[in-house]
Amino acid sequence: MRPAAVFTGLAGMAVVAGLLMAGEARLRSGTVGEDTTTAEAPEASAAAEIAPEKTAGRSAPISDADAEIIARAAQPAAPSPAPTERTAATPADPARPSEPPGGQAAGPAAKKPIELTRPVAENAGVLSFGERRLQLAGIIPTPADRICGPAGRQWPCGMMAKTALRQLLRNRSLTCDLDMAEWKGMATAACRLGTQDLGTWLAENGWAEAEASSPLDAVAEKAKQARKGIYGGDPRRK
Template sequence: MRPAAVFTGLAGMAVVAGLLISAEARLRGGTGGEDMITAEAPATDTAAQTAPEAAGLSTPISDADAEIIARGAQPAAPSPAPAERVAATPADPPPPSETPGGQAAGPAAKKPIELARPVAENAGVLSFGERRLQLAGIGPTPADRICGPAGRQWPCGMLAKTALRQLLRNRNLTCDLDMAEWKGTVTAACRLGAQDLGTWLAENGWTEAEAGSPLGAVADKAKQAQKGIYGGDPRRK
């Protein structure tokens, strides 16, 4: 054989071998790249899953769950204010009416009223036409009352009435009343000038004091002194 032909054959075989080696290397390189990609894929997915958690992000929730959580987070309703609790209790009685000066208005205060031409019906009751007025603090002595022991009785009620008439002598009185006009019978304190009529009758023993009356001590003193109805017939003295 010729040397040139041998050389050409060897060169061709070397080229073919190089191509085969290169192809095998390429094939091996592609498989390794796929393995690297396959090996890195899970790491990438895991990082993608854990990244939100590492960043502090929570998994999205539904609107219904969000509303339930929001209701649970709302503060409790405050208890009723004192004014509301008072409104729920039974209504208090209305306060007393007040005068323009700010003071509570009580019953109408009595005022001194002048009364003309009183007539003594007995020792304690005066008449003004069809109206009657009983003097305060005393028990009237009936005009038909009889005093004294048997055999020495005397018309003490009539004499007591006469004594009051002589004191009045048809003069005007000042009496403490709610109003100048009234119907029926009223009870009031009356004065002739500065003299209280009830006190005068009790001091002279012409009437008894009512229970609990401030004139009780005055009437007891007259009784001890045997004045008026507590004594004898003054006509015999």
Template sequence: MRPAAIFTGLTGMVVVAGLLMAGEARLRGGAVGEETTSAEETATAAEAAPAAGKAAAISDDQAEMIARSAEPAVPPAPDPGGDVAPKPANIAQKAETTAGQAAGPAAKKPMELARPMVENAGMLSFGERKLQLTGIVPTPADRICGPAGRQWPCGMMAKTALRQLLRNRSVSCDVETAEWKETVTAACRLGTQDLGSWLAENGWAQAAAGSPLAGIAETARHAGKGVYGADPRRK
């Protein structure tokens, strides 16, 4: 055999061997790459799992907020000063109140009463009917005031003072009817002058317990007016 033929044969074998080794290397590299890729994907999936859990928790909170926002809003409390339509219950209650007021006694209104007689400082009479002035304690006509030796008929003087104020003129009194029986208590005025206030202010009668006239009656007492002073006849 010629040397050239032998050299050519050897060269071909080397080439074939090189090709086989290159193919094997490629096969091994592909397997390693696939294993690396699988490992990376597994690690990525493991890292993504906690993140997915966190995302799920956030989604729950958001879902709760969305559910709350979907609930019907509570209507605001009505403004007392605003124009709010009354509820049926309020209408019924108002109707009952109105009915109760209508069924109650008639409201007192001023009535003109002619020529009152003065029984004492605080009590008027109209024939057989008597009227006690509101807010004061009538001063008995037989009351005596002053220390021993200087006593004076303060009750009669108080009666005379009221009688001189009225002088048989008509008065306006807050009574339910002009035809009452026995004794009633009411406020009376001579023009714009309230008779009870006049008696308390001038010391001719004491204020009743809890009366709004207590202040002016106390002022009259400190000033020594009326029954709290000396006999006006000695002045």
């Protein structure tokens, strides 16, 4: 009986072992599905994290439209055209009067007092400043070669008038009313030595005649009546 009991015990142990192994297999088959589903998510996320690292070394491809937009944005802005004073498409304002070139208003330029140095009297009425010449306004210059007086008592009144003006000037600076400080040829202007108007001084002393309709006409007539200057006799005989 001992061998049969031993055999029966071994068989029971084998059955129990078989049942345990079958149960363990079932348990493993049920948890494998869950492990695979849960394991795939970390692998996918890890792949997503690894993908940018793998593509960081090279530029991602872009479409032609995106490339054109980027190229336009990189170009510098074209400079705006400079404004012109008047275009052909813009008609002139009929209410605005026409202006001369340079934007200055039309009309004669206003004269201004200008200081002139080292005047030289060419005669009683004309001054020279180097190559420039100036005639005093309001009078008729007395030529330096003019002769006055009756026959037998003539005298060089033109030279005397010139000498009188030179003695008054004595190379001092004048203030003359001119359009500009520089001019060419002959100019006509009123000049002053201090506050004394030179044209008035010549007319008052009879060293020059007044122009027609000149404000100095009355002054010159008074000097003529008093027989001053060129209207009188030779001052050297007095």
